[in-house]
Amino acid sequence: MAILLIALLPVPPKFTSKKTKTRNAQRTTNDEILDAVFSFVFEPLEAVTKHGKEMCCSDGKVRQCFPVLAAWIADHAENETLHGLKRMSCAVCEVPVERLGWDAKEVHPARDYQKYAEIEERYVNTGGEHNVASLLAVGVKIGRNVFTGLSRVEIPLLFKPDILHNIYLGLFKHLMQWIEDFLKKHGRQELFDEVWKSLPPYPGFFVPKKAYREVTQWQGKEMRNLGRCILGVFASSLRSPTPAQQSPFVDAIRCVKALVDFSLMAQYRSHTEDTLRYMEQYLHDFHRYKEVFQEFRTSKKTREEADASDEQLRLNLERELKEAGKMPAAKRRRLLNENCLERTDKREEIHRNKSHFNFIKLHLLVHYCSHVRKFGNIPMYSTDVGELAHKVQIKEGYRHSNKNNASRQILDYYGRVHAVSMRLLTLRALQARKPEGADGLFDNADRCFLDEISQTRSAIQLTETEGTRPRRLLRGRGKNINNFKQLSENLGIPVDQIFNELIRYGRRSLENADRLTGDKERMETMPVEQFNQLEIPVLAFQETDVYDIHRARTTGERSFRKSGGRNDWVWVALGTTNEYGALHGKLPGKLRGLFKVRDAGTDGKVYRLAILQLLQKGGSRITDAHGLVHVFARRQTSKNEFWIVDIATVTGLAHLIPNGDGKWLVNSRIDLRTFNEVD
Amino acid sequence: MSTTGTKCPFCRLRYIRAGAYERHLESCHPNFYKNLFKLKTDISRSRSSSVNSNEEPAVLENAADHAFGFNESDYESGHESDLPDSEPEHASDGEDNLVTSSRSSNTVQVQAYENAGRSLRDVPSNQRYERSLLAEPWHPFLTLDDFKLANWFVTSKVPRSRIDEYFAIGLSKSASPCFKSAYKLDQYITALDPYQHFLEWKEGTYTHDGYSATFFYRDMVQCVEYLLSQPAYRDDMVYAPVREHNETGERLYSEMHTADWWWEMQVSVFTSSGGKELQSNYALGNLAGRSYIGSGHLYVRPDSFDELLGG
Numbered sequence A: 001m002a003i004l005l006i007a008l009l010p011v012p013p014k015f016t017s018k019k020t021k022t023r024n025a026q027r028t029t030n031d032e033i034l035d036a037v038f039s040f041v042f043e044p045l046e047a048v049t050k051h052g053k054e055m056c057c058s059d060g061k062v063r064q065c066f067p068v069l070a071a072w073i074a075d076h077a078e079n080e081t082l083h084g085l086k087r088m089s090c091a092v093c094e095v096p097v098e099r100l101g102w103d104a105k106e107v108h109p110a111r112d113y114q115k116y117a118e119i120e121e122r123y124v125n126t127g128g129e130h131n132v133a134s135l136l137a138v139g140v141k142i143g144r145n146v147f148t149g150l151s152r153v154e155i156p157l158l159f160k161p162d163i164l165h166n167i168y169l170g171l172f173k174h175l176m177q178w179i180e181d182f183l184k185k186h187g188r189q190e191l192f193d194e195v196w197k198s199l200p201p202y203p204g205f206f207v208p209k210k211a212y213r214e215v216t217q218w219q220g221k222e223m224r225n226l227g228r229c230i231l232g233v234f235a236s237s238l239r240s241p242t243p244a245q246q247s248p249f250v251d252a253i254r255c256v257k258a259l260v261d262f263s264l265m266a267q268y269r270s271h272t273e274d275t276l277r278y279m280e281q282y283l284h285d286f287h288r289y290k291e292v293f294q295e296f297r298t299s300k301k302t303r304e305e306a307d308a309s310d311e312q313l314r315l316n317l318e319r320e321l322k323e324a325g326k327m328p329a330a331k332r333r334r335l336l337n338e339n340c341l342e343r344t345d346k347r348e349e350i351h352r353n354k355s356h357f358n359f360i361k362l363h364l365l366v367h368y369c370s371h372v373r374k375f376g377n378i379p380m381y382s383t384d385v386g387e388l389a390h391k392v393q394i395k396e397g398y399r400h401s402n403k404n405n406a407s408r409q410i411l412d413y414y415g416r417v418h419a420v421s422m423r424l425l426t427l428r429a430l431q432a433r434k435p436e437g438a439d440g441l442f443d444n445a446d447r448c449f450l451d452e453i454s455q456t457r458s459a460i461q462l463t464e465t466e467g468t469r470p471r472r473l474l475r476g477r478g479k480n481i482n483n484f485k486q487l488s489e490n491l492g493i494p495v496d497q498i499f500n501e502l503i504r505y506g507r508r509s510l511e512n513a514d515r516l517t518g519d520k521e522r523m524e525t526m527p528v529e530q531f532n533q534l535e536i537p538v539l540a541f542q543e544t545d546v547y548d549i550h551r552a553r554t555t556g557e558r559s560f561r562k563s564g565g566r567n568d569w570v571w572v573a574l575g576t577t578n579e580y581g582a583l584h585g586k587l588p589g590k591l592r593g594l595f596k597v598r599d600a601g602t603d604g605k606v607y608r609l610a611i612l613q614l615l616q617k618g619g620s621r622i623t624d625a626h627g628l629v630h631v632f633a634r635r636q637t638s639k640n641e642f643w644i645v646d647i648a649t650v651t652g653l654a655h656l657i658p659n660g661d662g663k664w665l666v667n668s669r670i671d672l673r674t675f676n677e678v679d
Numbered sequence B: 001m002s003t004t005g006t007k008c009p010f011c012r013l014r015y016i017r018a019g020a021y022e023r024h025l026e027s028c029h030p031n032f033y034k035n036l037f038k039l040k041t042d043i044s045r046s047r048s049s050s051v052n053s054n055e056e057p058a059v060l061e062n063a064a065d066h067a068f069g070f071n072e073s074d075y076e077s078g079h080e081s082d083l084p085d086s087e088p089e090h091a092s093d094g095e096d097n098l099v100t101s102s103r104s105s106n107t108v109q110v111q112a113y114e115n116a117g118r119s120l121r122d123v124p125s126n127q128r129y130e131r132s133l134l135a136e137p138w139h140p141f142l143t144l145d146d147f148k149l150a151n152w153f154v155t156s157k158v159p160r161s162r163i164d165e166y167f168a169i170g171l172s173k174s175a176s177p178c179f180k181s182a183y184k185l186d187q188y189i190t191a192l193d194p195y196q197h198f199l200e201w202k203e204g205t206y207t208h209d210g211y212s213a214t215f216f217y218r219d220m221v222q223c224v225e226y227l228l229s230q231p232a233y234r235d236d237m238v239y240a241p242v243r244e245h246n247e248t249g250e251r252l253y254s255e256m257h258t259a260d261w262w263w264e265m266q267v268s269v270f271t272s273s274g275g276k277e278l279q280s281n282y283a284l285g286n287l288a289g290r291s292y293i294g295s296g297h298l299y300v301r302p303d304s305f306d307e308l309l310g311g
Helices: A020-051 A076-083 A112-127 A128-135 A164-184 A189-197 A221-237 A243-265 A274-297 A302-324 A329-354 A361-377 A383-400 A406-432 A445-454 A484-489 A495-509 A518-524 A674-678 B016-028 B030-043 B094-100 B129-135 B142-153 B160-168 B181-192 B220-229 B232-236 B260-272
Strands: A002-010 A053-056 A061-065 A070-073 A461-463 A472-477 A526-538 A546-559 A565-567 A567-574 A586-600 A603-619 A629-633 A645-646 A651-653 A656-657 A664-668 B073-075 B109-112 B202-208 B211-217 B242-247 B251-253 B286-291 B303-308
Touching: A002 A383, A002 A406, A002 B220, A020 B202, A020 B220, A053 B220, A061 A526, A061 B073, A076 A361, A112 A128, A112 A645, A164 A189, A164 A221, A164 A243, A164 A274, A164 A361, A164 A383, A189 A221, A221 A243, A221 A302, A221 A656, A221 A664, A243 A274, A243 A674, A243 B202, A274 A329, A361 B260, A406 B129, A406 B181, A406 B211, A445 A472, A445 B142, A484 A495, A484 A518, A484 A526, A484 A586, A495 A518, A495 A629, A495 A645, A546 A586, A546 A629, A546 A651, A565 A586, A565 B202, A567 A603, A586 B202, A651 A656, B129 B232, B142 B181, B160 B181
Parallel strands: A070 B286, A472 B073
Antiparallel strands: A002 B211, A002 B303, A053 A061, A461 A546, A472 A526, A526 A546, A526 A586, A546 A565, A567 A586, A567 A651, A586 A603, A603 A629, A603 A645, A629 A664, A656 A664, B109 B242, B202 B211, B242 B251, B286 B303
16 A cells, blocks of 8 residues: 555657668667656755655654665666666676676676766767777767666665566476476486376465476466475486486576575565675575586577587598598497597587576576665565555556546546545554554444455465464364264274274373373274364464464365365474474474364363374485485384374474475475574 | 495595584594584584584483473364363463574564654544444445445455346345445445545656657555555554664664664664754655556556555
């Protein structure tokens, strides 16, 4: 709601002529129009920024305010236009094109737009081609851009990192191409697709239904999804390498890991010097290991060149053979082999020498850390918010108009939507704040309406209301389940085993008085209810009163939404926080049943329990580059196959990536909370 | 992975498990291990998991559930149950500690910029919008039902012709709304927003060599005033920069006002205004402009404006 539209810019006329001269002239005109309109729009700001203005604030006070332009959120192409830069130039520093893909440790001078404007002015007044040349050398096309001359504005600081376009739609897209080629080279594509298709569900994670290669279009949401699972899937598809593959596999996994970790940490809402150091370290790691993908960075031109040289060598050989005339078959074969080797070498050499990582999106990552120090967290400035606003404020308005003189209609349309929703927002805020003596000011009907409106928004998140934590909920009671016999038939677990587990559960975690009876005959008569869903409120990352809701389902054999039975992986807190190493006292398990028992013997005490198949934590191998925790299934025959635990110890859904038969990798990159906790 | 494992550089023993290898290093080559460990802690995130993970998965039998303080159950059934519920009152906070301890904001020390964002005086009470709103929440609509109807028309994007039709064929029988046409509805909605005048659209024309272009714009400064005066954003407003430090004294960077730019800007505003004006106070609004290229068609190139303070 706090995004206001400032201006609808004029439509630049289409390029009608094919002549370069007219096109260039028109381009200049368009730039001039842009410049003129911007200076018009910025004009009222100038005086207020300099001297301030008294403004009424919503808390009932008047303050002297100095609005200053602090950020310009746009994608890279747009930034280049507005800053008057050539393609492939950074708006923050004067990095040359051939250094874009280099490590962050190298610092380039910051751009001085004031100086560019002066140089341009000098050229206009006195001429002198060297002035133009000096501007072009640092990638500047227009010296005086739209921001020049705004007081208190530091133009290089207007650039904002953009996680959506830069990382997800930019780097991850590149990365996936490299990964695809890499898998092809090492014959791991089928394995990758197989793992890709068998990912378990997770809140906010869209489970892929198609194999990776079958997906034709990737949108922001899907790329985000990909970022959350790619490390685990990639690591799993590269399991058990041959000795020759070991070293490239390790490097590739390290490289992917560094980029994924960087992208996750960039989304933190709160940073310390420590987390910023990690970000720098991840970026450094990425640069260190990226070489393994260099051969897949070939451009079309390079490939053509390689093909040409290949052809040349082949022709040379043919000529040689012809000239030599008759020769023994063995010698002929030797020559052919040598030539073949030479050709592969040559091709690889060309690929190696001509490929590079010099593209702008890789360079922009360098500025993320310094941006956090200057302006705070990065997601705040993400383009998605603005693009959503664009959709609501402009596109819907246009669709709603009769397309004649649409601008006016667009503005009026959104004006109405804005006015109504602003009023609702205000009333909700007033209601929440409860100003002095406000009871009875809103009558009941008013309050109900406001509550209704605000409720529709929070389907997957809950906020703490008046100090009470949201509670775990059991949902979906099974019909015709009244005692343990029916439960055991439904779950397919022998009754005796359930009883034994119950006794074990009692011994393990209940006080003497609270334990269920060991008498099996009495247990058979106890009333039991079965459920198929457990709602778990999980504290959201870096929040103290906002909860994500995890819905753990267990449908047994019955199919869930027409796609087979669904029995989710969950985390169970079993030990103290220093047990199980990186898992900090929690183990993942497959939820097999949820039920509720009342023990008539102990004052009708109610037990809410979950049956699980717990996994074991495996040791990490030294050669593991991915750093994910291995878990594996317990032996089927062991009496420990099933576990019964209190549902209070189920702390949330787990995301496990299959890694061979009965083995899984714990995907700690699935969300920021797990990323921070499991390590 | 190949099963050969990693060879200890000192005594040719082979290890597959990292834990076992580490244990071996610790017991047989303590000097090397110390250096290695130092290196590791530098790199790995603050807590080093590798030291703890050298045990085989522990026998779960002995692991106490009490460790998390989960004795109190904190759940309930989602619907009526046949069983009588003897719900214990619960306040299980074990889980909270677990999560917040990693990066908690319990003991954040805040250092504020002196004199920044202090108020000059109160806004005259006749300009306070909240008071009248509490008395007449749906003004200018007469009743809640009228507002509900208007809200429904707007949020479900009913075309204007359909709104007129709705009244023409007499669908609204139950109550008699105060508006009976789309035109009238517009007038009411315009009056909904008391700060409407800040958001007025102006039309501009650019003429150059016979080419003229029309564009629409708002006064940026008035937009800032609009956002500042909204009671809805009151609790999210920040008027002055701060510096936050966590319990170990580390600087925290979260929202914009906790980072350096605003602080530095505040300093520059103070110094430029000279000594005598230091008496007065400054709130520094910040704006973020944004612009797009509409996807594919360039019929509009909107340029909206983002008040970050309002969150």
